[in-house]
Amino acid sequence: MKITSIFWDFDGVILDSMNVRDWGFREIFKDFRKSQIEEIIQYHRINGGLSRYVKIRYFYEKILGQAITEEKVLEYANKFSELMKMELIKKENLIQDTISFIEVNYHNYNFHIVSGSDQNELRYLCSELGLSKYFVSIHGSPTPKFNLVETLMRSYKYEERESILIGDSLNDFEAAKMNKISFYGYNNLDLMSVGNGYIESFEHLNLQYL
Template sequence: MDMFKKYNVILWDFDGVIMDSMPIRDLGFKEVLKEYPQEQVDELIAFHQHNGGLSRYVKFRYFFENIRGESITDDEVLRLAGKFSEVMLSLLINNDLLIQDSVQFIQDNYQTYNMHVVSGSDGRELNYICAQLGLDKFFRSIHGSPTPKKDLVRQVLLDNNYNNAEVVLIGDSVNDHEAAQHNAIDFTGYNNVHLHELGSYVTSFNSLV
């Protein structure tokens, strides 16, 4: 616990940190984009896996504009994101997908720290999933896309008048690290060995007890 003794606030990413949902989200992109060439979808999946903290809205736009070289309207992005959400809600209400290491830490320490979720996942979908799985009671607030993560973090800091020096963001992607840097708060990596080089890293929350 010494690792977090300087903090009063913990901001949590969700996918890959609280829930092992990335493989399910892979399936979601494949299902929604199944009419497109496999190699293009595979390229999107690679982008998605490397940029876990980005929203599905950004990823669908990337698929069309960067991979297919086509323009796409905001309405079409919203339509695809809606289909994606339907797939997610059918698969993610599943306790077996929770990462017990981090969830146990949250359950044991939510009264010690002010905890919030700041995720690239859709905000309404995320609040529903957390409520269905009984996680919502551990967090002071739960935030998701389409608002970019760096803006979500900034809003949480402003709304609660937090001292930045007492806040840490725990995430599993370079996008999480960038959101922390952008807001001048600390970052701790988790569940992604490539984040070791960025500094603070938790291999197991159980080892902190």
């Protein structure tokens, strides 16, 4: 099987951002009880591939048991995004194992980012971190990841058997599965038993033999 197109998750695969995003959720919800904040942190960690919009709604509807308007969701999401733009432009947060592979191979494959992160924020971070030039396109929430992949597969007429998604969460696996493309886990040992394989390191990796 010859791989021609790779869909990359962002957080946990390209950028080591979990602790920063934990902090961001704690900040935007700091006026609530500690136990409630820790509940949303756990949900966030388990569902890394989901967008902040989903997580904010979950916090209100499931943890607080309250309704929340779209305007309020956007207010929280925008506040969260401003915090992320300040903290995640530091290059020391980049996962060098992945970055080295991307820098060497971006001419050899069609690289796309499909992320649960806010799309505007994501494109800002990629620009600030000098990553934009490596990707054909960069996409994020609020569009769900499986829809992003579906649209790109159709728009670029990619072959399912020649396309893979690399991610660090079960949500990434589900997005690949729904689009009938291969999934390879990375940076999350819980994914070793799902998908088509697990990438321990990109060093010396030849994707044509996956």
